[in-house]
Amino acid sequence: MQLIHTKNRLKLTVLLLVIVSDSSAGQLTTAESANDQQAVLSAHNKIRATHHAPKLIWDDELARYAEHYALQCEFKHSGAHYGENLAAGYHSVSAAVQAWYAEEKHYSYMQPGFSYSTGHFTQLVWKGSKKLGCGYAACNGKHGTPGYYLVCEYSPAGNIARRDYFIDNVLPAL
Numbered sequence: 001m002q003l004i005h006t007k008n009r010l011k012l013t014v015l016l017l018v019i020v021s022d023s024s025a026g027q028l029t030t031a032e033s034a035n036d037q038q039a040v041l042s043a044h045n046k047i048r049a050t051h052h053a054p055k056l057i058w059d060d061e062l063a064r065y066a067e068h069y070a071l072q073c074e075f076k077h078s079g080a081h082y083g084e085n086l087a088a089g090y091h092s093v094s095a096a097v098q099a100w101y102a103e104e105k106h107y108s109y110m111q112p113g114f115s116y117s118t119g120h121f122t123q124l125v126w127k128g129s130k131k132l133g134c135g136y137a138a139c140n141g142k143h144g145t146p147g148y149y150l151v152c153e154y155s156p157a158g159n160i161a162r163r164d165y166f167i168d169n170v171l172p173a174l
Helices: 034-050 060-071 093-106 119-125 163-169
Strands: 002-004 083-090 131-138 148-155
Touching: 034 093, 034 119, 060 131, 060 148, 083 093, 083 119, 093 119, 119 163
Parallel strands: none
Antiparallel strands: 002 083, 083 148, 131 148
16 A cells, blocks of 8 residues: 655645445545535544644535545645645545554654654644545556545645644644
8 A cells, every 4th residue: 555645735624535336447426415524524533632633624625626636546746735645545534544643653752843754644633734625536556546546635734844833733642
């Protein structure tokens, strides 16, 4: 399974899209119900709560952006001005989010800052991020992107490359 690290951005948000059960490469549907959106937010917010970070709120604009980008099945950062986490090859959104969170074991609270080995984790728990929107597509090898492709956008973005920002925004778990 592959992960691409978060970009150094000024905004943070995540949108979720749910795969149609018989989807072909690049096809997806947006999570339209309040229950689907709540499930995505819950996965993030449960983790964020343990790191003293406020709950994210759903943002439709971020979700549309993430969906559009995910459908391209290009496994590289979009270049948007949002914070962005990418994952491909995971069987579910929850598995991808848990993989991002697993990077915490490599993060040093004693020497805070950005690292490519912890960038997903730090964006996920970045205290200053307020909004979330994600896109999820079944790429299944299209453009070399394996399985399902998750694109999450955050606003304001985290991973601002200053040590004091990491001290203020990436807090140890309770």
